[in-house]
Amino acid sequence: MSDFAPTEARINNTIQKYPAFPRDPAVLVRLVKHLYKEVHDEANGVMKPYGLNHPEYNILMMLYGAAGNAMNPSQLADAAGEKLANVTRLTTRLCDMGLITRAASEDDRRKVELTLTDAGMVLIENFLPDIVKLLHRQTRNLTPSEQRVLEGLLKKMLAGFGG
Amino acid sequence: MSDFAPTEARINNTIQKYPAFPRDPAVLVRLVKHLYKEVHDEANGVMKPYGLNHPEYNILMMLYGAAGNAMNPSQLADAAGEKLANVTRLTTRLCDMGLITRAASEDDRRKVELTLTDAGMVLIENFLPDIVKLLHRQTRNLTPSEQRVLEGLLKKMLAGFGG
């Protein structure tokens, strides 16, 4: 659950000492962090019975949603928000599990094509009901229109990054 | 920057194959993840010159905002969104750096009091200008009132977790 009031109190104290500290941005960043940690932990919990963790789940879902169920490591890194070196490790494990395959690309020999296997597909459709439940639970406090507003604002915020 | 359009395309594909997959919750969760990764990486970047990383920065800021500049490891774990075992490691390092102190609590001998030192305070006020810049940059696309709306919705979403 995580009560957010103490966090706000701390930020207020911080501003007392250091007036230039921007309250709203600080609150937003801390909220994002707390939300992510919850998302991460809960997804790990749901996936554990399937022998997977949250990042592995993400990789599989990116492929599941990709054209031809295939992507390169770089694309995957970008899509899943993982470092490239980490994608190598994660996909190696998924290969070993027989959920995806790794093959050199035809047109560009530097590239690697990671493709979902039938077994991977089956596993995904096996755990998806649990994930769907989880997603609904994690957003249960928001009405559909609130979800849309939130989506728009998060996108806007994200677009401001990186400059 | 991270273009979010491909993510949405993938989610649409996913729904084609698996109609029960809830679009909006999925988008929200992926947005939170992407935002967090950016926040994390950028904070790491800003703190590096000060010999600290993002989690260590967080710990220090929690203490800076706490009454008496002191907290227990458990409180700190909760506040910073870190696992207790990780807080032990992080605070040990901060102790070694002379930025905080660790002392047994008077009233409850199980508890430990972590307190910011003068050196810690000085360091914080040294790096805060950079952090303030970062926070403003990360929210530059949002108007003040949008920030308030976003804050409200994130809090609402967070409150729905954990059940």
Added chain:
DNA sequence: TATTGATAATACAGAAATGAACTATATACT
């Protein structure tokens, strides 16, 4: 066609985070 520079991926060593087991103290109950 050589050379230069960029891109894709991996390897590997070191850093960070997690779960589970353990120690110590406090609280509740009989």
Added chain:
DNA sequence: AGTATATAGTTCATTTCTGTATTATCAATA
């Protein structure tokens, strides 16, 4: 008081992640 239970922290082994160097291929150009 004595025992059971819960809470606070730490330790340690394992897992996960990151940064940097390296290999291989491609693209541009002289």
